[in-house]
Amino acid sequence: MADLTSTFCGITSPNPFWLASAPPTDKEYNVRRAFEAGWGGVVWKTLGEEGPPVVNVNGPRYGAIHGADRRLLGLNNIELITDRPLEVNLEEMTRVKKDYPDRALIASVMVPCDADSWKNIIPRIAETGCDGFELNFGCPHGMAERGMGSAVGQVPEYIEMVTRWCKEATDLPVIVKLTPNITNVLYPAEAALRGGADAVSLINTINSITSVNLDAFSPEPMIDGKGTHGGYCGPAVKPIAMNMVAEIARNPATANLPISGIGGVTTWRDAAEFMALGAGNVQVCTAVMTYGFKIVEEMISGLSQYLDEKEMALADLVGKATPNVTDWQYLNLNHVTKAVINQDDCINCGRCYAACEDTSHQAIEMSPDRTFTVKDDECVACNLCVNVCPIEGCITMKTLEKGEMDERTGKPVGDYANWTTHPNNVAAVSAE
Amino acid sequence: MTNSPLTPGITAGRLPEESYAAQFSDLHPVLDDHEALVAADRCYFCHDAPCMTACPTSIDVPLFIRQIMTGTPEAAAKTIFDQNILGGMCARVCPTETLCEEVCVREIAEGKPVEIGRLQRYATDALMAKGVHPYTRAEATGKTVAVVGAGPAGLAAAHRLAMKGHDVVMFDARPKSGGLNEYGIASYKAPDGYAQKEVDWLMQIGGITVETGKKLGDGLTLDGLKADYDAVFLAIGLAGVNALRAEGEDADGVLDAVDFISELRQAEDLSKLPVGRNVVVIGGGMTAVDAAVQAKLLGAQNVSMVYRRGRARMAASAFEQDLAASKGVQIFYNAAPVAVYGDGAVEEVEFEYTSEEGGSLKGTGETFRLPADQVFKAIGQTLDGAPEGIEITGGKIAVDAVGRTSIAGVWAGGDCASGGEDLTVTAVSEGRDAAEDIHAKLMEG
Numbered sequence: 001m002a003d004l005t006s007t008f009c010g011i012t013s014p015n016p017f018w019l020a021s022a023p024p025t026d027k028e029y030n031v032r033r034a035f036e037a038g039w040g041g042v043v044w045k046t047l048g049e050e051g052p053p054v055v056n057v058n059g060p061r062y063g064a065i066h067g068a069d070r071r072l073l074g075l076n077n078i079e080l081i082t083d084r085p086l087e088v089n090l091e092e093m094t095r096v097k098k099d100y101p102d103r104a105l106i107a108s109v110m111v112p113c114d115a116d117s118w119k120n121i122i123p124r125i126a127e128t129g130c131d132g133f134e135l136n137f138g139c140p141h142g143m144a145e146r147g148m149g150s151a152v153g154q155v156p157e158y159i160e161m162v163t164r165w166c167k168e169a170t171d172l173p174v175i176v177k178l179t180p181n182i183t184n185v186l187y188p189a190e191a192a193l194r195g196g197a198d199a200v201s202l203i204n205t206i207n208s209i210t211s212v213n214l215d216a217f218s219p220e221p222m223i224d225g226k227g228t229h230g231g232y233c234g235p236a237v238k239p240i241a242m243n244m245v246a247e248i249a250r251n252p253a254t255a256n257l258p259i260s261g262i263g264g265v266t267t268w269r270d271a272a273e274f275m276a277l278g279a280g281n282v283q284v285c286t287a288v289m290t291y292g293f294k295i296v297e298e299m300i301s302g303l304s305q306y307l308d309e310k311e312m313a314l315a316d317l318v319g320k321a322t323p324n325v326t327d328w329q330y331l332n333l334n335h336v337t338k339a340v341i342n343q344d345d346c347i348n349c350g351r352c353y354a355a356c357e358d359t360s361h362q363a364i365e366m367s368p369d370r371t372f373t374v375k376d377d378e379c380v381a382c383n384l385c386v387n388v389c390p391i392e393g394c395i396t397m398k399t400l401e402k403g404e405m406d407e408r409t410g411k412p413v414g415d416y417a418n419w420t421t422h423p424n425n426v427a428a429v430s431a432e
Numbered sequence: 433m434t435n436s437p438l439t440p441g442i443t444a445g446r447l448p449e450e451s452y453a454a455q456f457s458d459l460h461p462v463l464d465d466h467e468a469l470v471a472a473d474r475c476y477f478c479h480d481a482p483c484m485t486a487c488p489t490s491i492d493v494p495l496f497i498r499q500i501m502t503g504t505p506e507a508a509a510k511t512i513f514d515q516n517i518l519g520g521m522c523a524r525v526c527p528t529e530t531l532c533e534e535v536c537v538r539e540i541a542e543g544k545p546v547e548i549g550r551l552q553r554y555a556t557d558a559l560m561a562k563g564v565h566p567y568t569r570a571e572a573t574g575k576t577v578a579v580v581g582a583g584p585a586g587l588a589a590a591h592r593l594a595m596k597g598h599d600v601v602m603f604d605a606r607p608k609s610g611g612l613n614e615y616g617i618a619s620y621k622a623p624d625g626y627a628q629k630e631v632d633w634l635m636q637i638g639g640i641t642v643e644t645g646k647k648l649g650d651g652l653t654l655d656g657l658k659a660d661y662d663a664v665f666l667a668i669g670l671a672g673v674n675a676l677r678a679e680g681e682d683a684d685g686v687l688d689a690v691d692f693i694s695e696l697r698q699a700e701d702l703s704k705l706p707v708g709r710n711v712v713v714i715g716g717g718m719t720a721v722d723a724a725v726q727a728k729l730l731g732a733q734n735v736s737m738v739y740r741r742g743r744a745r746m747a748a749s750a751f752e753q754d755l756a757a758s759k760g761v762q763i764f765y766n767a768a769p770v771a772v773y774g775d776g777a778v779e780e781v782e783f784e785y786t787s788e789e790g791g792s793l794k795g796t797g798e799t800f801r802l803p804a805d806q807v808f809k810a811i812g813q814t815l816d817g818a819p820e821g822i823e824i825t826g827g828k829i830a831v832d833a834v835g836r837t838s839i840a841g842v843w844a845g846g847d848c849a850s851g852g853e854d855l856t857v858t859a860v861s862e863g864r865d866a867a868e869d870i871h872a873k874l875m876e877g
């Protein structure tokens with residue numbers, strides 16, 4: 001079994017699976033059970049200032065998107081940071097860390113945007129024995145209206161400033177948690193780096209309305225006839241999160257900044273994908289809120305098996321796909337493929353035909369006896385048929401060798417060439 | 433002394449009284465909301481869907497399933513009823529395993545089709561539960577049509593004709609309308625008086641008068657109907673039955689399976705319905721299976737079904753054969769009845785094994801006997817009561833693709849007419865199509 005021991009910005013944990021700051025990490029009871037279940041680390045539910053804690057709504061706080069058989073695909077919440085007193089949280093964190101010294105325990109923090117608030121609280125929290133801090137600049141609802149959370153995370157200058165204050169207040173690693181509710185994730189990431197952040201974690205939740213009650217005419221979750229936008233998370237947000245992770249990982253300025261990947265991680269495979277794109281570890285919230293702590297067992301066994309099969313160390317997986325994430329303009333325009341339908345696998349549903357005929361390139365033929373075949377002289381290789389076919393692996397893309405005839409263009413396949421040198425590109429640089 | 437399955441002879445109340453309801457309960461209970469969503473989600477929304485082609489009434493299956501999936505089963509029901517006004521009964525009785533579900537691409541791929549029949553029932557039940565009838569009549573045309581036979585074919589035709597604005601009078605020899613839906617279909621396929629509920633719901637269209645106890649050939653004549661109405665639609669089903677042609681077949685206890693079933697369907701109290709300890713059913717179709725299974729459910733100790741040809745030739749589908757076997761019916765293949773023995777009442781039936789050579793059936797000479805208190809003949813129904821002078825082909829009233837008979841102004845459909853399988857859904861489709869043609873003809877001017 002592969003060694004999953006992970007070191008993330010100097011913090012060691014027995015595996016790269018951490019629980020994200022959220023209800024699963026809200027109190028000692030949960031965190032002890034999470035550690036017993038096998039989680040490598042937790043980011044404690046975000047702590048706020050001393051004094052009366054925030055309050056949550058007393059009606060429903062979650063909304064959801066479901067797939068077939070009520071599989072939960074996306075969750076949305078209007079919960080705030082911890083609603084328990086700071087002192088209670090700190091005592092609990094101290095006890096837990098003492099009993100689980102090998103696990104990572106990170107304190108998530110969100111206090112008002114002034115130097116004193118941050119500089120006072122950080123050392124106090126450090127006394128718990130925690131391994132590091134995560135600055136919550138992400139929460140998109142409730143806290144933002146009070147000038148915290150994503151209100152800070154959307155202004156790079158604030159991120160840099162607050163990060164600097166925290167770094168001045170502690171020697172422990174500081175992770176900056178980024179909000180996806182921005183135009184370009186590189187601005188906040190670079191700001192965190194300038195402020196001295198040891199790592200970034202992303203994504204926090206996405207502003208969203210998951211559904212509208214068509215009888216009461218209010219967004220859900222509905223509180224006394226009204227709703228508000230909440231933070232979206234779970235499997236549905238994974239593609240958005242992965243792109244943001246990859247953007248930071250391949251940006252020269254932030255390439256060496258450790259990334260904790262968050263957003264829809266549900267299985268070992270999701271974790272491996274985030275890590276291949278450059279995440280040093282991953283954090284999980286919705287998946288445990290859906291299935292409980294036990295899923296970490298599958299994540300551990302799955303990732304170990306994968307690494308064994310690839311004969312790869314965990315550290316070598318991190319960033320393995322990053323060099324292959326590029327800009328569109330560098331994609332090889334002379335890479336020609338054609339859809340091929342495997343007639344043995346085909347169940348003749350005709351979905352590929354409807355898709356290609358109605359909405360693509362009229363490149364699939366349907367015979368009177370319902371045999372479906374691709375017309376090579378029409379197929380532009382868009383992949384739509386592959387995506388809509390209900391049988392996995394039934395339609396594949398065959399790559400034409402160099403020199404082979406592309407029947408659609410009537411030209412043989414040429415050497416690598418991209419848009420930057422394409423004759424149709426007015427800004428093309430001529431290939432010398 | 434209370435009776436049990438072991439009580440000799442023919443007797444009622446072989447089972448504890450409270451168990452009859454469970455014995456004859458719904459074969460495929462209706463899906464609940466969640467089950468329906470899960471079942472609907474399995475549909476691939478095929479292009480030019482094979483299931484739709486296989487449905488004799490061409491219901492747009494992918495569309496109605498998608499309407500269920502989006503939480504509008506009432507719209508799904510409308511999609512179904514547009515093609516098949518008896519979509520509720522068909523959802524219960526169609527042998528889907530040889531129709532839509534047989535060709536479902538997921539049957540081909542995984543051997544597990546989308547549950548089209550049960551989804552159809554889910555949708556039609558949802559709409560009917562609301563007590564609404566989603567069709568209204570077109571402006572009155574002043575034309576009148578006589579429909580003879582109030583089974584599925586007659587009902588489908590009457591509804592379509594009424595919807596088009598014609599006035600319909602439906603005659604039936606029996607005391608209740610519904611045809612075999614009411615008198616023939618196995619009770620566990622359509623429990624709780626569904627057949628009459630469906631007829632009542634269908635009648636809400638208006639413009640249809642039903643006259644029961646009126647029989648063509650016994651008071652009613654085709655000439656009379658032709659004179660009184662602008663068009664006539666014959667949907668009289670198959671009222672006759674084939675004879676066994678076995679020695680002694682008129683012994684007491686030898687009955688037509690359809691009569692046994694009809695008596696069972698009309699019984700107020702199943703615990704009062706007598707059934708033999710040893711029951712032998714002769715035949716290999718749906719009627720044979722239904723008679724055998726229901727005899728077993730009534731508490732008969734031994735029920736055998738004997739078919740003269742091999743398993744592959746049996747008209748009852750594999751699903752129905754399995755159903756019979758699961759209820760404890762023993763099926764004998766390749767055996768034909770030669771004689772019925774008994775002193776007044778049947779005691780034994782003798783069979784001879786058969787072999788099939790080039791399509792023709794030959795006795796092997798080897799025989800065996802089965803003890804029997806009751807024998808049900810289910811070897812096919814025949815056309816009975818067709819009006820004189822009408823052209824007959826293959827034992828049925830000859831019709832063209834839209835149901836026209838050899839007599840101008842007279843259409844026919846359902847089991848009594850040539851073409852198509854003898855199924856409820858086929859009868860509906862033929863009734864509907866004949867109605868469309870009658871309408872076109874009447875509106876010609």
Ligand SMILES: Cc1cc2nc3c(=O)[nH]c(=O)nc-3n(C[C@H](O)[C@H](O)[C@H](O)COP(=O)(O)OP(=O)(O)OC[C@H]3O[C@@H](n4cnc5c(N)ncnc54)[C@H](O)[C@@H]3O)c2cc1C
Pocket residue numbers: 525526527580581582583584585586603604605606609610611612613616617618621646647648649667668669670671690693718719722816817845846847848853854855856857859
């Ligand atoms: C026991 C049994 C079980 C069956 N099970 C199934 C099943 O599970 N699924 C399936 O799809 N099909 C089944 N069938 C077949 C199906 O019931 C028929 O195909 C269908 O009912 C035919 O409809 P129809 O309208 O043509 O005739 P019928 O339903 O037979 O209706 C004919 C009507 O005409 C009336 N009539 C007859 N003669 C006259 C006359 N001279 N004057 C006036 N009225 C007359 C009758 O009283 C009857 O009401 C079964 C048949 C039987 C016998």
Ligand SMILES: Cc1cc2nc3c(=O)[nH]c(=O)nc-3n(C[C@H](O)[C@H](O)[C@H](O)COP(=O)(O)O)c2cc1C
Pocket residue numbers: 020021022023045046075076077079080081082108136138139177203204205231232233234235237262263264265283284285286287
């Ligand atoms: C109910 C709820 C409460 C959350 N509270 C916090 C919080 O207090 N602090 C924080 O940094 N993130 C919070 N998050 C965001 C999660 O930590 C995580 O970034 C996000 O859910 C994406 O990960 P996932 O797709 O695995 O759920 C919360 C998420 C949920 C669902």
Ligand code: SF4
Pocket residue numbers: 339355356360361362363364374378379380381382383384385386
């Ligand atoms: S790849 Fe696109 S263009 Fe080619 S056959 Fe498939 S859907 Fe049509």
Ligand code: SF4
Pocket residue numbers: 341345346347348349350351352353372388389390391394395
């Ligand atoms: S979508 Fe797939 S299974 Fe369906 S017809 Fe096309 S190739 Fe065959």
Ligand code: SF4
Pocket residue numbers: 349474475476477478481482483484493494535536537538546548
């Ligand atoms: S064949 Fe099956 S999967 Fe395709 S539309 Fe019909 S029910 Fe749906």
